Amino acid sequence: MTNLALDLAPGFANAALESQAVFRACMNALARPARPLPLQTNLAPPAPLTPELAALALALADHEAPIWLDARLQAPAVRAFLTFHTGARLTEDPQEAAFALIADVAACPDLAHFAQGSDEYPDRSTTLLIALERLEPGRDFVFTGPGIKTDAGLVLAPLPAGFRQQLAANHAGFPCGVDVVLAAAGKIAGLPRSSQILGADKKVGVA
Template identity: 70%
Template sequence: MIDLAPGFADAALESQAVFRACMNALARPACPRPLATQLTPPAPLSPEIAALALALADHEAPLWLDQRLAAEPAVRRYLGFHTGAHFAETPDEAAFALVSDPGACPSFQAFASGSDEYPDRSTTLLVAVDRLAPGDAYVFTGPGIKDRIGLDLAPLPPDFRQQLQANAALFPRGVDLIFAAPGRIAALPRSSRLSGEA
């Protein structure tokens, strides 16, 4: 018998709370929000990314795991059992992509960006970071942001700024990003733009 870490103690209440936190984060881009969870998933899957996956994924929403997560069979077993989701072999097949190593994340172009007719058929990236806090490393404007807002995130790919610009240029297509650090999340929907960008 394979030992499997538990999921939500109260699946209905906890998944609703995580879903609500996620929606609030998307409604207020680049604004860190608390995300409390008691999950203890197998490493290197973080509790916050696990909570997001358990609340968002299901049998109709395939998951893609980055190389670091995919290398741990316990992670796949945990997510498969608790979500019922299938696993995408390539990034562009995924509804949700779980990224534990942002520096090695494929380019946003590798993921589904939807179409003009169906922009919702895109991938949402759930990205684990060490630092997520108000700051001025990246400054954003757009819907849900009053004037502008700054956010510090780390670690990130060296070309993250260029990838954000290219993603915003695809609007209404493009990927959405949800970042998770210990105890908090922040979102960057595709409508968010770096300050100073057209």
Template identity: 80%
Template sequence: MLAHAQNLAQDLAPGFADAALESQAVFRACMNALARPARPVPFQTGLVPPAPLTPELAALALALADHEAALWLDASLRTPAVRAFLTFHTGARLTEDPAQAAFALIADAAACPDLAGFAQGSDEYPDRSTTLVIAVDRLEAGEDLVFTGPGIKAETGQERVGLTLAPLPSGFRRQLAVNHAAFPRGVDLIFTAPGRLAGLPRSSLIRGEA
């Protein structure tokens, strides 16, 4: 077992070259995306993490997770190489219970668990909820999902903004509507694709949902 751990350490992919500077840049990009809901923004990173962890998922994990923030991984990410990379570079405790996670990394978006299964926070402490970071293949402006809410009109002058995301799990529109209805409880979401990301806070209301 010790030899196996040593081999993993030797083969470990590097993290940020300048941890403080790069973490701050990623954190700012994340906060800007959540403040401007459903708008794709450029997001570049030089990380080369072990597959199937994408560079964008890795960068956000390294910037957001730490020893005080439990991290949940979807089934596709529960490999020894991914676990070693994340625990070494973030110090985060990995949890198998989504309801205990401060952050969740999801590489297989089509198999994303129901949003209601993650930590929802409370009316008194809405920040005690999970932020989901989800990798998708397609992330661009579009009309597949249309949102209104805080931060949308202020940025564009328009009452609504559209976003195309794929793949997504079945019933995801309903889940987003339920998540918004629980405000101030509920989860926040960050979607990533190669070279870009978009934020979707719980305050954003999906339109056209019965």
């Protein structure tokens, strides 16, 4: 047995219950866009993979859902952790990925570089799982659309250059486009392609 196998960090203690809980949290976040919701996990994955990204990957990915990792997550321990606990194949092609894990937000590729789906099969697109340091209600990014009763706003940091324009372009291609799940310590927020980004001066309401 290799040292890497001996040092492999454990996955969910109760795979069925914990994966279901994380899956429901993710679906709720996408159904109620731009609202930070709690995501609790006891995972301790290898750095720089965050517990929240690890939990989402373990709950969502499987052998039929290839994962794309950004450069920061290419560490052998991270790759081994994800492939062992999810059974997913790692791909170097963002167009092939069902899920993309982003730890270095500043270097995140443009959203358009990932699989966009098609009018016939919009579900054949990439879902981006992005780790942030700051994720909270605010007025930096304001959204409207399905699942948002009035307007929903977020403060997000750090972000890649032009992220606001990327989100606008992503929505413009609906029903094609990617879905985004943002994750910070103990919380997540969903930004599905159906959500439209508004001007920063738009008043944030309460859903």
